[in-house]
Amino acid sequence: MAHKQMPPVDADQAPEPAVSVRGVGKAYGPFRALQGVDIDFPRGQLTTLLGPSGCGKTTTLKIVAGLIPATEGEIFVGGRKVSGPGPERAFVFQDFALMPWATVLRNVAFGLELRGAPRKEREDIARHHIAEVGLAGSEQKYPHQLSGGMRQRVGLARALAVDADILLMDEPFASVDEQNRRKFQEDLLRLLAQEKKTVIFVTHSIEEAVYISDQIVILTRNPGRVSRIIRPDIDRSGDFDELRRSKAYLDTVDEIWNELRDYLEE
Ligand SMILES: Nc1ncnc2c1ncn2[C@@H]1O[C@H](COP(=O)(O)OP(=O)(O)O)[C@@H](O)[C@H]1O
Ligand SMILES: [Mg+2]
Numbered sequence: 001m002a003h004k005q006m007p008p009v010d011a012d013q014a015p016e017p018a019v020s021v022r023g024v025g026k027a028y029g030p031f032r033a034l035q036g037v038d039i040d041f042p043r044g045q046l047t048t049l050l051g052p053s054g055c056g057k058t059t060t061l062k063i064v065a066g067l068i069p070a071t072e073g074e075i076f077v078g079g080r081k082v083s084g085p086g087p088e089r090a091f092v093f094q095d096f097a098l099m100p101w102a103t104v105l106r107n108v109a110f111g112l113e114l115r116g117a118p119r120k121e122r123e124d125i126a127r128h129h130i131a132e133v134g135l136a137g138s139e140q141k142y143p144h145q146l147s148g149g150m151r152q153r154v155g156l157a158r159a160l161a162v163d164a165d166i167l168l169m170d171e172p173f174a175s176v177d178e179q180n181r182r183k184f185q186e187d188l189l190r191l192l193a194q195e196k197k198t199v200i201f202v203t204h205s206i207e208e209a210v211y212i213s214d215q216i217v218i219l220t221r222n223p224g225r226v227s228r229i230i231r232p233d234i235d236r237s238g239d240f241d242e243l244r245r246s247k248a249y250l251d252t253v254d255e256i257w258n259e260l261r262d263y264l265e266e
Helices: 057-065 104-114 119-132 148-161 178-195 206-212 240-245 247-264
Strands: 017-028 031-042 046-050 072-077 080-082 089-092 166-170 198-203 215-220 225-230
Touching: 017 057, 017 198, 031 046, 031 057, 031 198, 031 215, 031 225, 046 057, 046 206, 057 089, 057 166, 057 198, 089 148, 104 119, 104 148, 119 148, 148 166, 148 178, 178 206, 198 206, 206 247, 215 247, 225 247, 240 247
Parallel strands: 046 198, 046 215, 089 166, 166 198
Antiparallel strands: 017 031, 017 072, 072 080, 215 225
């Protein structure tokens, strides 16, 4: 199969990238998980990595986080080449690594504790972000006393507390039921409007991608590579039912569906 060309980046439309992935490939032993991946992640925008299971979404996210090395290619953060983790990037894990023996407050403050922030200061900051994600009143609870969705919010509050500019989120709403998922998506968008983060968000849901994204990177597998980059132009000012019936929304879902059809119908 011939390789498709990446569409040219529209320099007028896209702000300066917070993160650039250039020519990245990844091999796990003899298996090629990623090949020739080029992506710009515009500053202050939400980009989703969308594609079928096994196309290398998590691998791409971990490489950007600096948690695993690329086999080839380069990662630039704020224009500087990086080869490991950094405080400007925070990973919100899928099965969030919360400390089960610590309260919500301590879990959220933990990144600041590691940096040596005094107790009062880090707890004030943690309380602010716990409230921001809608968990005020749960500061003294332990992770096992929370639902999956609430634990996800604790993970997000922890990422916000260390004040990373770049949030990396791997299918954060995957284990949440449909109704709560919609609420979390709305909450996330509202939060991002205040916090101005660059977000790299992994999902395999077309609907979710179109609803939340400024930019959608469609990945296909064997080997994982970029098949297309779409910048949906969706008006999110109305309610969700309105949006879901709008032409821009339906056209974008259709466009992605056509791109991924071969993979989704396997
Ligand atoms: N540590 C690993 N060792 C070997 N193969 C791996 C490893 N991690 C991922 N893979 C393989 O690489 C491919 C991409 O995986 P992944 O990035 O997890 O995809 P996605 O998140 O899109 O489902 C899959 O085929 C997966 O089985
Ligand atoms: Mg994954």
